[in-house]
Amino acid sequence: xxxxxxxxxxxxxxxxxxxxxxxxxxxxxxxxxxxxxxxxxxxxxxxxxxxxxxxxxxxxxxxxxxxxxxxxxxxxxxxxxxxxxxxxxxxxxxxxxxxxxxxxxxxxxxxxxxxxxxxxxxxxxxxxxxxxxxxxxxxxxxxxxxxxxxxxxxxxxxxxxxxxxxxxxxxxxxxxxxxxxxxxxxxxxxxxxxxxxxxxxxxxxxxxxxxxxxxxxxxxxxxxxxxxxxxxxxxxxxxxxxxxxxxxxxxxxxxxxxxxxxxxxxxxxxxxxxxxxxxxxxxxxxxxxxxxxxxxxxxxxxxxxxxxxxxxxxxxxxxxxxxxxxxxxxxxxxxxxxxxxxxxxxxxxxxxxxxxxxxxxxxxxxxxxxxxxxxxxxxxxxxxxxxxxxxxxxxxxxxxxxxxxxxxxxxxxxxxxxxxxxxxxxxxxxxxxxxxxxxxxxxxxxxxxxxxxxxxxxxxxxxxxxxxxxxxxxxxxxxxxxxxxxxxxxxxxxxxxxxxxxxxxxxxxxxxxxxxxxxxxxxxxxxxxxx
Ligand code: ACM
Numbered sequence: 001x002x003x004x005x006x007x008x009x010x011x012x013x014x015x016x017x018x019x020x021x022x023x024x025x026x027x028x029x030x031x032x033x034x035x036x037x038x039x040x041x042x043x044x045x046x047x048x049x050x051x052x053x054x055x056x057x058x059x060x061x062x063x064x065x066x067x068x069x070x071x072x073x074x075x076x077x078x079x080x081x082x083x084x085x086x087x088x089x090x091x092x093x094x095x096x097x098x099x100x101x102x103x104x105x106x107x108x109x110x111x112x113x114x115x116x117x118x119x120x121x122x123x124x125x126x127x128x129x130x131x132x133x134x135x136x137x138x139x140x141x142x143x144x145x146x147x148x149x150x151x152x153x154x155x156x157x158x159x160x161x162x163x164x165x166x167x168x169x170x171x172x173x174x175x176x177x178x179x180x181x182x183x184x185x186x187x188x189x190x191x192x193x194x195x196x197x198x199x200x201x202x203x204x205x206x207x208x209x210x211x212x213x214x215x216x217x218x219x220x221x222x223x224x225x226x227x228x229x230x231x232x233x234x235x236x237x238x239x240x241x242x243x244x245x246x247x248x249x250x251x252x253x254x255x256x257x258x259x260x261x262x263x264x265x266x267x268x269x270x271x272x273x274x275x276x277x278x279x280x281x282x283x284x285x286x287x288x289x290x291x292x293x294x295x296x297x298x299x300x301x302x303x304x305x306x307x308x309x310x311x312x313x314x315x316x317x318x319x320x321x322x323x324x325x326x327x328x329x330x331x332x333x334x335x336x337x338x339x340x341x342x343x344x345x346x347x348x349x350x351x352x353x354x355x356x357x358x359x360x361x362x363x364x365x366x367x368x369x370x371x372x373x374x375x376x377x378x379x380x381x382x383x384x385x386x387x388x389x390x391x392x393x394x395x396x397x398x399x400x401x402x403x404x405x406x407x408x409x410x411x412x413x414x415x416x417x418x419x420x421x422x423x424x425x426x427x428x429x430x431x432x433x434x435x436x437x438x439x440x441x442x443x444x445x446x447x448x449x450x451x452x453x454x455x456x457x458x459x460x461x462x463x464x465x466x467x468x469x470x471x472x473x474x475x476x477x478x479x480x481x482x483x484x485x486x487x488x489x490x491x492x493x494x495x496x497x498x499x500x501x502x503x504x505x506x507x508x509x510x511x512x513x514x515x516x517x518x519x520x521x522x523x524x525x526x527x528x529x530x531x
Pocket of ligand 1: 328329378
C-alpha cells in the first residue's frame with residue numbers, strides 16, 4: 001500500500017487506473033496529487049452554491065472535515081472552486097470540465113447539473129473510503145492531478161422501482177437516489193400503482209390508500225407453481241408530504257422523479273377501493289397474485305374525470321415534465337363484454353377495442369398537455385395510435401422504439417433483453433428466486449440504446465435508457481440492491497459514456513475498484529463471479 005501511494009505520487013497514472021465510472025469522455029492525467037485538508041475551502045458562484053454545500057455534506061462524514069463554503073470569494077490555493085461558465089456550450093447542460101492540480105480543484109460547467117456531475121467525479125478521485133458514513137482514520141485524502149472534459153451521451157439515464165408489488169420505505173428510495181447520483185444517472189421512475197397496491201396519497205380519494213394500499217397476503221413463488229400464499233398482509237404508501245420530501249431530495253441531486261400511475265390496466269387496487277371504476281359488479285380485493293389481470297378501468301366520463309383528478313394531484317407533487325400513465329398489458333375482455341364500452345365504440349366509429357385504448361390514452365394526453373406536461377407510456381400505446389407529443393417506453397424489445405421514432409415520438413429504451421433487472425443475473429442455482437429470464441452484467445454493458453435500424457435523424461428521438469426493478473420477487477430493500485447492483489453501474493456507463501471505445505475487460509477492472517466504493521456506501525450488491 002505504501003509502495004502504491006509512493007508510485008502515484010511520482011509517476012503519471014494511466015487514465016484507466018483512476019477507475020472512474022462511468023468513464024468520462026476525455027481525460028488526461030498529470031503528475032502529482034491534490035490533498036483535501038480540514039481548511040480546504042469550497043468556493044462557489046451564486047448558482048453553484050447549493051452543489052457546493054452538498055459537496056461539503058458529502059465529504060464530511062468520512063473525512064470529519066466541515067469544509068467552509070464561500071460564495072463569490074477570491075480564487076485561492078487549497079480550494080475547490082465550482083463555477084458556471086457560459087463558454088462551455090459544447091458540453092451541454094450536464095457536461096463539465098474538472099481540473100485537479102496540486103494547488104487546487106476547479107470545476108466549470110454551463111449549468112448547475114454539470115457542476116454537480118463534476119463534483120461526483122471529484123469524489124471518485126479520492127480513495128474509496130471517501131464514501132464511508134463515518135470518520136475514517138489514517139486515510140490521506142488525495143486526488144490525482146487530472147484534466148477531464150465530460151458530457152453524457154443520453155439525457156434519460158434512468159431506473160424504475162416498482163413500489164406497488166412490494167412497497168419500499170422512503171429511506172430506501174432516498175438511498176437509491178444517492179446511488180443514482182453517484183453514477184450520474186438522472187431519472188427515477190416510481191411505479192406507484194398496480195393491481196397489488198396503491199402507494200400514493202390522493203387527498204380527494206382517500207380510499208385509494210385506506211383500502212388500496214394493503215393486500216391480505218401474497219402469492220408464494222410463481223403463479224404457475226400454485227404454492228399457496230404467505231398469509232401475511234403487505235402494505236404501505238407515501239403521504240403527499242413524504243412525496244414532496246423525496247422530490248426535493250432528488251432535485252438537489254439532479255434526479256428527476258417520474259411518477260407512474262397505471263391505467264387503464266393494472267388497476268385492481270384502485271377498483272377494489274372505488275368499485276364504480278370497474279366494468280363488472282364483482283367485489284374485488286387488492287390482488288394477492290401476480291400476472292396480467294383482467295380487471296381494468298371502465299370508460300365512463302366519471303372514471304376519466306376521476307383519473308384526471310388523480311393526475312392533477314400527482315402533477316402538483318411532481319415537477320417532472322414527464323408523467324407516466326402505464327398503458328401496458330390491457331386485456332380488453334371486460335370492454336368486449338361491457339354494453340357501455342361497446343356503445344362508446346360504436347359512437348366513436350371504432351372497429352376494435354384497441355382503438356378504445358388509443359382513445360383513452362388520448363384523453364389523458366390532452367389533459368396532461370393542457371397542464372404543460374408530457375405523457376409517457378409503455379409501447380402498447382402505439383397500438384391504438386400514440387397521441388402527439390407522447391413519449392414511448394419500449395419494453396417488448398426494440399420494435400416499439402423503431403416504430404415510435406419513425407412516427408416522430410421521443411423514446412426511452414427499456415427492453416426486457418437488456419434492462420429488466422428483475423431477471424436472473426447468472427445461471428447459478430443458488431441465485432434467489434427471480435421472475436425468470438437471464439440478464440448477466442455483460443449483456444447490460446453491451447447494450448446500445450440506439451437500434452441499428454434507425455437513421456441518424458430518427459436516432460435523435462432516443463432520449464436514453466432505463467433499468468427496471470419490478471418487485472414481484474424482490475420483497476426487501478436488500479434484495480432490491482442485490483438485483484440493481486452492479487447491473488445499474490453497467491447501464492450508467494451505457495447511458496453516460498456511450499459507444500466509442502467501450503471495452504468490457506476495462507470496465508470490469510474499474511468495476512472491481514468501484515465495488516469498494518459501493519461497499520463503503522453499504523450497498524448490498526451481487527458479488528462478481530470469480531474468474
Ligand atoms: C411491463 O413490463 N409490463 C412494462
